[in-house]
Amino acid sequence: MRAYQIVEWGKPAQFNEIPIPRPGPGQILVKMAGAGLCHTDISILQSPAGFWPDPPFTIGHENAGRIAELGANVEGFAEGDGVLISSMYWCGHCDKCARGLHEQCRHIGLAGYGVGYDGGLAEYILIEAKHAIALGSLDPVRAAPLADAAATSYHAVKSMLPILVPGSTAVVTGVGGLGAYAVQYLATLSGTRIIALDTSQTRLNEATRLGAHEVYISDGECAEKIRDSTSGGADAVFDFVGTTPTLSTGMAALSQGGRLIVAGIGGGEIPIGWEKIAMNAGFINTRGFNLPDLNEIVSLARDDRIEMAATHFTFDDVESGLRALEDATVEGRAVVTFD
Ligand SMILES: [Zn+2]
Ligand SMILES: [Zn+2]
Incomplete structure (x- = not known):
């Protein structure tokens, strides 16, 4: 599959051909539908070495798509289900996570999908099931920006x-x-x-x-x-x-x-x-959000109680999207779409 990756600090990101990952126990393979671009992406792309986790990794942290394959022991989801993917990579088992305070997770760092772990600017993304939020009838392309900014x-x-x-x-x-x-x-x-x-x-x-x-x-x-x-x-x-x-x-x-x-x-x-x-x-x-927050904004969006203006870019055209974001010419959120 194609993935838009940062391979070395100080060098532009590039499209690479990499194998489609396979989900292990507790994991889900998601076929990407929408990936929001964000100023954090620009800051990552322009960053010197030492601040963010080291490349190579696929960027893109506002991700939503449909489940392509379930790993062993994943309950409550089925192939084809639309899911939003939390951009925060909480552990799910520390005392803070147990209290629903995932934004304060004892083990959360700067790493997450699109930052250290492979993100969503690729045809598929491999995630932990605990980071997936069911979208129900909400279109994953519309939902993508809910994974970070809106949350x-x-x-x-x-x-x-x-x-x-x-x-x-x-x-x-x-x-x-x-x-x-x-x-x-x-x-x-x-x-x-x-x-x-x-x-x-x-x-x-x-x-x-x-x-x-x-x-x-x-x-x-x-x-x-x-x-x-x-x-x-x-x-x-x-x-x-x-x-x-x-x-x-x-x-x-x-x-x-x-x-x-x-x-x-x-x-x-x-x-x-x-x-x-x-x-x-x-x-x-305040930094971040937790699993209840994500479920609640998905409900608001599904019921059309919040507006989510977006400008779409195709996956091939991701660099135009990043440039438009930098030039502040995007209306609403910039969202990369996949077919
Ligand atoms: Zn962001
Ligand atoms: Zn935790």
């Missing part, structure tokens, strides 16, 4: 739902990819009032369409506008940018007891301490 955003929002009751306010900073999902989850799952911040008026318009009640261009005055419009601050601020200015705005916009949830890896820093942040407030950095 990370969902995990952040879900953790705050208990405080996002009617009468509360949530701010979403950065309403491109992950933030646009967050606006939808908040609109669908909570009674909160949603305020969106972004540097792009186009993205703010889209956020309004997806359910934001108020939108502001990000600048130094946003925190004050939010405090004014909420009579004292927001209950939750989701920061999908994570630079020093966005973190400062978020912290200044919090009400007493508010939560600043940071998913953006913008490298910003802010002081935290007594009188530095609102009383009873909290700072949470």
